[in-house]
Amino acid sequence: MLLYRFIIEKKIIVQKIGIVGATGYTxxxxxxxxxxxxxxxxxxxxxxxxxxxxxxAMFPNLRGFVDNVFVNPDDKxxxxxxxVFFATPNGVAMKGTQVLLDKGIKVIDLAADYRIxxxxxxxxxxxxxHASPDLVESAVYGLxxxxxxxxxxxxxxxxxxxxxxxxxLGLLPLVKNxxxxxxxxxxxxxxxxxxxxxxxNVGTLLCEAGDSFKAxxxxxxxxxxxxxxxxxxxxxxxxxxxxxxxxxxxxRGIHATIYTKVLAEHDLQSLYEDFYKNEAFxxxxxxxxxxxxxxxxxxxxxxxxxxxxxxxDKVVVLxxxxxxxxxxxxxxxxxxxxxxxxEEILGINVPGVLP
Numbered sequence: 001m002l003l004y005r006f007i008i009e010k011k012i013i014v015q016k017i018g019i020v021g022a023t024g025y026t027x028x029x030x031x032x033x034x035x036x037x038x039x040x041x042x043x044x045x046x047x048x049x050x051x052x053x054x055x056x057a058m059f060p061n062l063r064g065f066v067d068n069v070f071v072n073p074d075d076k077x078x079x080x081x082x083x084v085f086f087a088t089p090n091g092v093a094m095k096g097t098q099v100l101l102d103k104g105i106k107v108i109d110l111a112a113d114y115r116i117x118x119x120x121x122x123x124x125x126x127x128x129x130h131a132s133p134d135l136v137e138s139a140v141y142g143l144x145x146x147x148x149x150x151x152x153x154x155x156x157x158x159x160x161x162x163x164x165x166x167x168x169l170g171l172l173p174l175v176k177n178x179x180x181x182x183x184x185x186x187x188x189x190x191x192x193x194x195x196x197x198x199x200x201n202v203g204t205l206l207c208e209a210g211d212s213f214k215a216x217x218x219x220x221x222x223x224x225x226x227x228x229x230x231x232x233x234x235x236x237x238x239x240x241x242x243x244x245x246x247x248x249x250x251x252r253g254i255h256a257t258i259y260t261k262v263l264a265e266h267d268l269q270s271l272y273e274d275f276y277k278n279e280a281f282x283x284x285x286x287x288x289x290x291x292x293x294x295x296x297x298x299x300x301x302x303x304x305x306x307x308x309x310x311x312x313d314k315v316v317v318l319x320x321x322x323x324x325x326x327x328x329x330x331x332x333x334x335x336x337x338x339x340x341x342x343e344e345i346l347g348i349n350v351p352g353v354l355p
């Protein structure tokens with residue numbers, strides 16, 4: 001391919017990447033991004049049920065960019081990689097990570113196997129015993145805007161969930177500066193149907209989800225403890241946090257509307273602008289504006305706005321991301337760049353798609 005010939009001529013160092021379980025929406029999004037990454041070669045792509053099938057036969061958008069065939073997850077080609085992504089269901093990465101780490105291969109898990117440090121809480125929400133508890137403590141939570149230095153040195157990164165990314169980034173300036181009221185934070189969040197994955201699901205069929213809007217898992221969602229853990233670690237105290245997700249009749253996007261109170265008088269617009277002024281993938285809108293999910297479609301940007309209600313201590317933060325990019329594959333590539341010593345924005349510094 002032209003890209004590879006350019007790389008050879010310019011003597012650019014290319015690092016080999018593997019993807020375990022690349023048949024879902026997150027997997028194909030990873031492939032789409034990595035296919036044009038100038039310092040990456042997709043070396044191995046696995047799928048137990050599609051061994052021997054060309055990747056572009058399943059995902060025709062990749063024709064001319066990805067010429068891999070699916071191999072078995074036990075295929076030795078994974079051992080030739082510099083870094084491996086797990087784009088698998090919860091509970092898979094924890095069974096296959098150690099063997100890769102033992103061979104000096106770095107790992108990024110896009111599922112939840114290493115996100116929650118308290119294994120009793122993890123078991124409650126994910127319904128299984130953890131297969132590699134010793135790795136949980138050493139895994140770095142992969143939110144670059146919070147843990148960039150640790151990610152650079154990490155061997156194992158737990159890529160954050162989509163809702164937690166939008167909510168945590170929206171709250172970080174308030175929480176890190178100790179001015180949020182930790183006694184009653186509310187995150188009212190909406191997601192497109194791709195957040196439910198590519199598997200057959202009656203609830204996300206067009207005739208079921210189209211022309212409709214509903215909340216789900218109001219009694220408890222597994223992303224709630226992930227968000228609460230991060231906010232508590234940042235603040236140094238327990239955070240009382242309410243999280244309610246909703247399904248929107250669209251394909252991509254998350255909109256988080258976050259309600260809290262501030263404990264003192266602050267110029268919140270300046271606070272947010274200063275906090276994120278050096279972050280390539282967080283865009284704080286000018287005062288009075290409102291972010292739209294369509295503005296971040298296919299981009300790795302989290303776009304947000306902060307509003308203080310008139311004559312009140314109440315604050316509303318609006319935060320939008322593409323759930324498959326900054327909420328999954330794009331953030332994973334951002335973490336990969338950091339772990340491999342590459343420029344952080346490489347391969348993902350692109351604008352969203354309109355309309």
